[in-house]
Amino acid sequence: MANNSLNDLFINAVLDFHNVMRSNDISLVYEGEITHSITKAFTSLTEKKMEEEEEEGKIQKKVFHVMVECLQNISKHADNNINSYSKDGRGIFMVHKGDEEYKITTGNLIAKEKVDDLKESLDLINSMNKDELKALYKKQIKEGYLSEKKGAGLGFIDIARKTGNNLVYTFKDVDNETSFFILTSTIKR
Numbered sequence: 001m002a003n004n005s006l007n008d009l010f011i012n013a014v015l016d017f018h019n020v021m022r023s024n025d026i027s028l029v030y031e032g033e034i035t036h037s038i039t040k041a042f043t044s045l046t047e048k049k050m051e052e053e054e055e056e057g058k059i060q061k062k063v064f065h066v067m068v069e070c071l072q073n074i075s076k077h078a079d080n081n082i083n084s085y086s087k088d089g090r091g092i093f094m095v096h097k098g099d100e101e102y103k104i105t106t107g108n109l110i111a112k113e114k115v116d117d118l119k120e121s122l123d124l125i126n127s128m129n130k131d132e133l134k135a136l137y138k139k140q141i142k143e144g145y146l147s148e149k150k151g152a153g154l155g156f157i158d159i160a161r162k163t164g165n166n167l168v169y170t171f172k173d174v175d176n177e178t179s180f181f182i183l184t185s186t187i188k189r
Contacts, residue, residue, distance in 0.1 A: 028095040034075040043067055046095060055189075062187045063102050065162050067095070069155040070106045070185060078108035079178075101189055107182040115171050115179050121153050126166040133161045159185050 021029065027049065028042065043064050050060045074091035091108030110118070128136060137157045160167055168184040 024096060025098055026094050026096050029093070031090075031092045033090050034071050034078075034093070036075075039068060039071045039075075042071065042093070042095075059102070059187065059189055062162055063095075063104070066104050066159050066185050066187060069159050070104050070183065073155050073183070074106055074108045079110045079114070099189075102187045103184055104187070105182065105184045107180055109174065109178050110171075110181045112173070112177055112179050115181075118181065119169075119171070122156060122167050122169055125153075125156055125160050128160075130161070130164070133157055137161065163187050 020026075028045065030038070030042070032038075046063065046067065047060065050063065055063075071093060074093070078091050091106055094103075094105045096103040096105070125133065125136070137154065140154050140157060156167060163185055165186045165188070168186070170182050171179040172182070174180050
């Protein structure tokens, strides 16, 4: 009897998840390790769907570019071995298609000690106009000061430049050492 109860809970959770995805127009969700192969598969799936829906080529390019930058951010910058839940390059990735925009949302674990610096970098990027972002991008290529890890924050700058929108982010505490970093990028259709 207990086994059926657990099975029913799981089935209900799956149905609830399905309903949330449909009601929010989420077309793709993935949780796990982000690799080059995963990135290629997601961009291929999204390309096929966008072509079927006859999405404008310029919009497709922006969506692909942002997808790749977001996925690379997880694979390069998700902290590993912080706690028992974290593994190198793991995260969550979602694509939402609305009437007026696409939203790409990612999430990954990071050490709490890095939150303030990351907030500062994202707030700086969000405070800049198009020309300032271009100048910062060029400066980052030469100096690379925003991030300790590879990329020097170029991905975030590039996403802001390509989308023309602020990077929407939040941090949720997981435990004393870990936060979950959630980033949403919006591409107007």
